Amino acid sequence: MPTRQAPWPAPAPQAPSPQAPAPQAWPQQPAPKAWPQQPAPRPAPTAFPPATTAFAAPSSFPALTARGLTKTYGPTTALAGVDLAIEAGESVAIMGASGSGKTTLLHCLAGIIRPDSGEVHLATGAEWIAVSALGETARSRVRREHLGFVFQEGLLIPELTARENVAIALMLGGVPRQAAEHAATAALATLGLAGMEDRRIGQLSGGQAQRVAIARAQVTGARVVFADEPTGALDSQTSAEVMDVLLSTVTGSGRTLVVVTHDDDVAARCRRTIRLHDGRIVADQARSPR
């Protein structure tokens, strides 16, 4: 794997020693929901070796962190400095007006694009990966191995069956076709699609197609599932059903869901809502999900 960096610049280029301050001291404090409002949220972890390829990520560390993310497109500032820490098992809705930077933030967090500046780190259990420092090929591997995606249009391949659409996510990771199709059939069954495996996507309803997309997003065991307006094309009843499936199958198994949405009902199902305005976080609110 290409070089990964420590999550924060380490003040001294030294290897961790038993005497070094343990990074475990950090996560015992409540996670900052928005760093700009809490300028000194946690002591910086100093025990990490700088510029190593990988390092242990204590399980209590956030699943995903972003620090100082900026992104411009020509004269347009899409992200103007975003700091964020998302815990494992959290469901986070990202809201804001059209053009406020939601999709750009999601794409930076997911390693689809690189920010102009700032860092994104993903805890994979064994280690913490500096996603934003990786090149295209390595980011694509991280996405394939650790992340899942559900978009409004599902990004399913219409010519393929439901089973093939799910299996392909595994086959891209090197799983042989027969085993991949077997796992895909099981994943579809858990999402209530038993008997529909051989239908092409066009032969499914919108909600069923989104469940195929959810099956594909999680069949590889993704730690974080990113969804960009996953219910935007669905009626309110189907939208609620798709959110039920997303929340129960993703966060219900201790994984993390990040969902961009314009829909207050969808956001109300999430444990936390972040609002963007002109590329900045202007609100970060926790709630008991409905």
Ligand SMILES: Nc1ncnc2c1ncn2[C@@H]1O[C@H](COP(=O)(O)OP(=O)(O)OP(=O)(O)O)[C@@H](O)[C@H]1O
């Ligand atoms: N590839 C691009 N090239 C040029 N400008 C872009 C590009 N992608 C995004 N932008 C601009 O960056 C800003 C943020 O876009 P982004 O897609 O993140 O917004 P959004 O909050 O997801 O909006 P929407 O709710 O409409 O999907 C917008 O002004 C947009 O026009």
Ligand SMILES: [Mg+2]
């Ligand atoms: Mg968008």
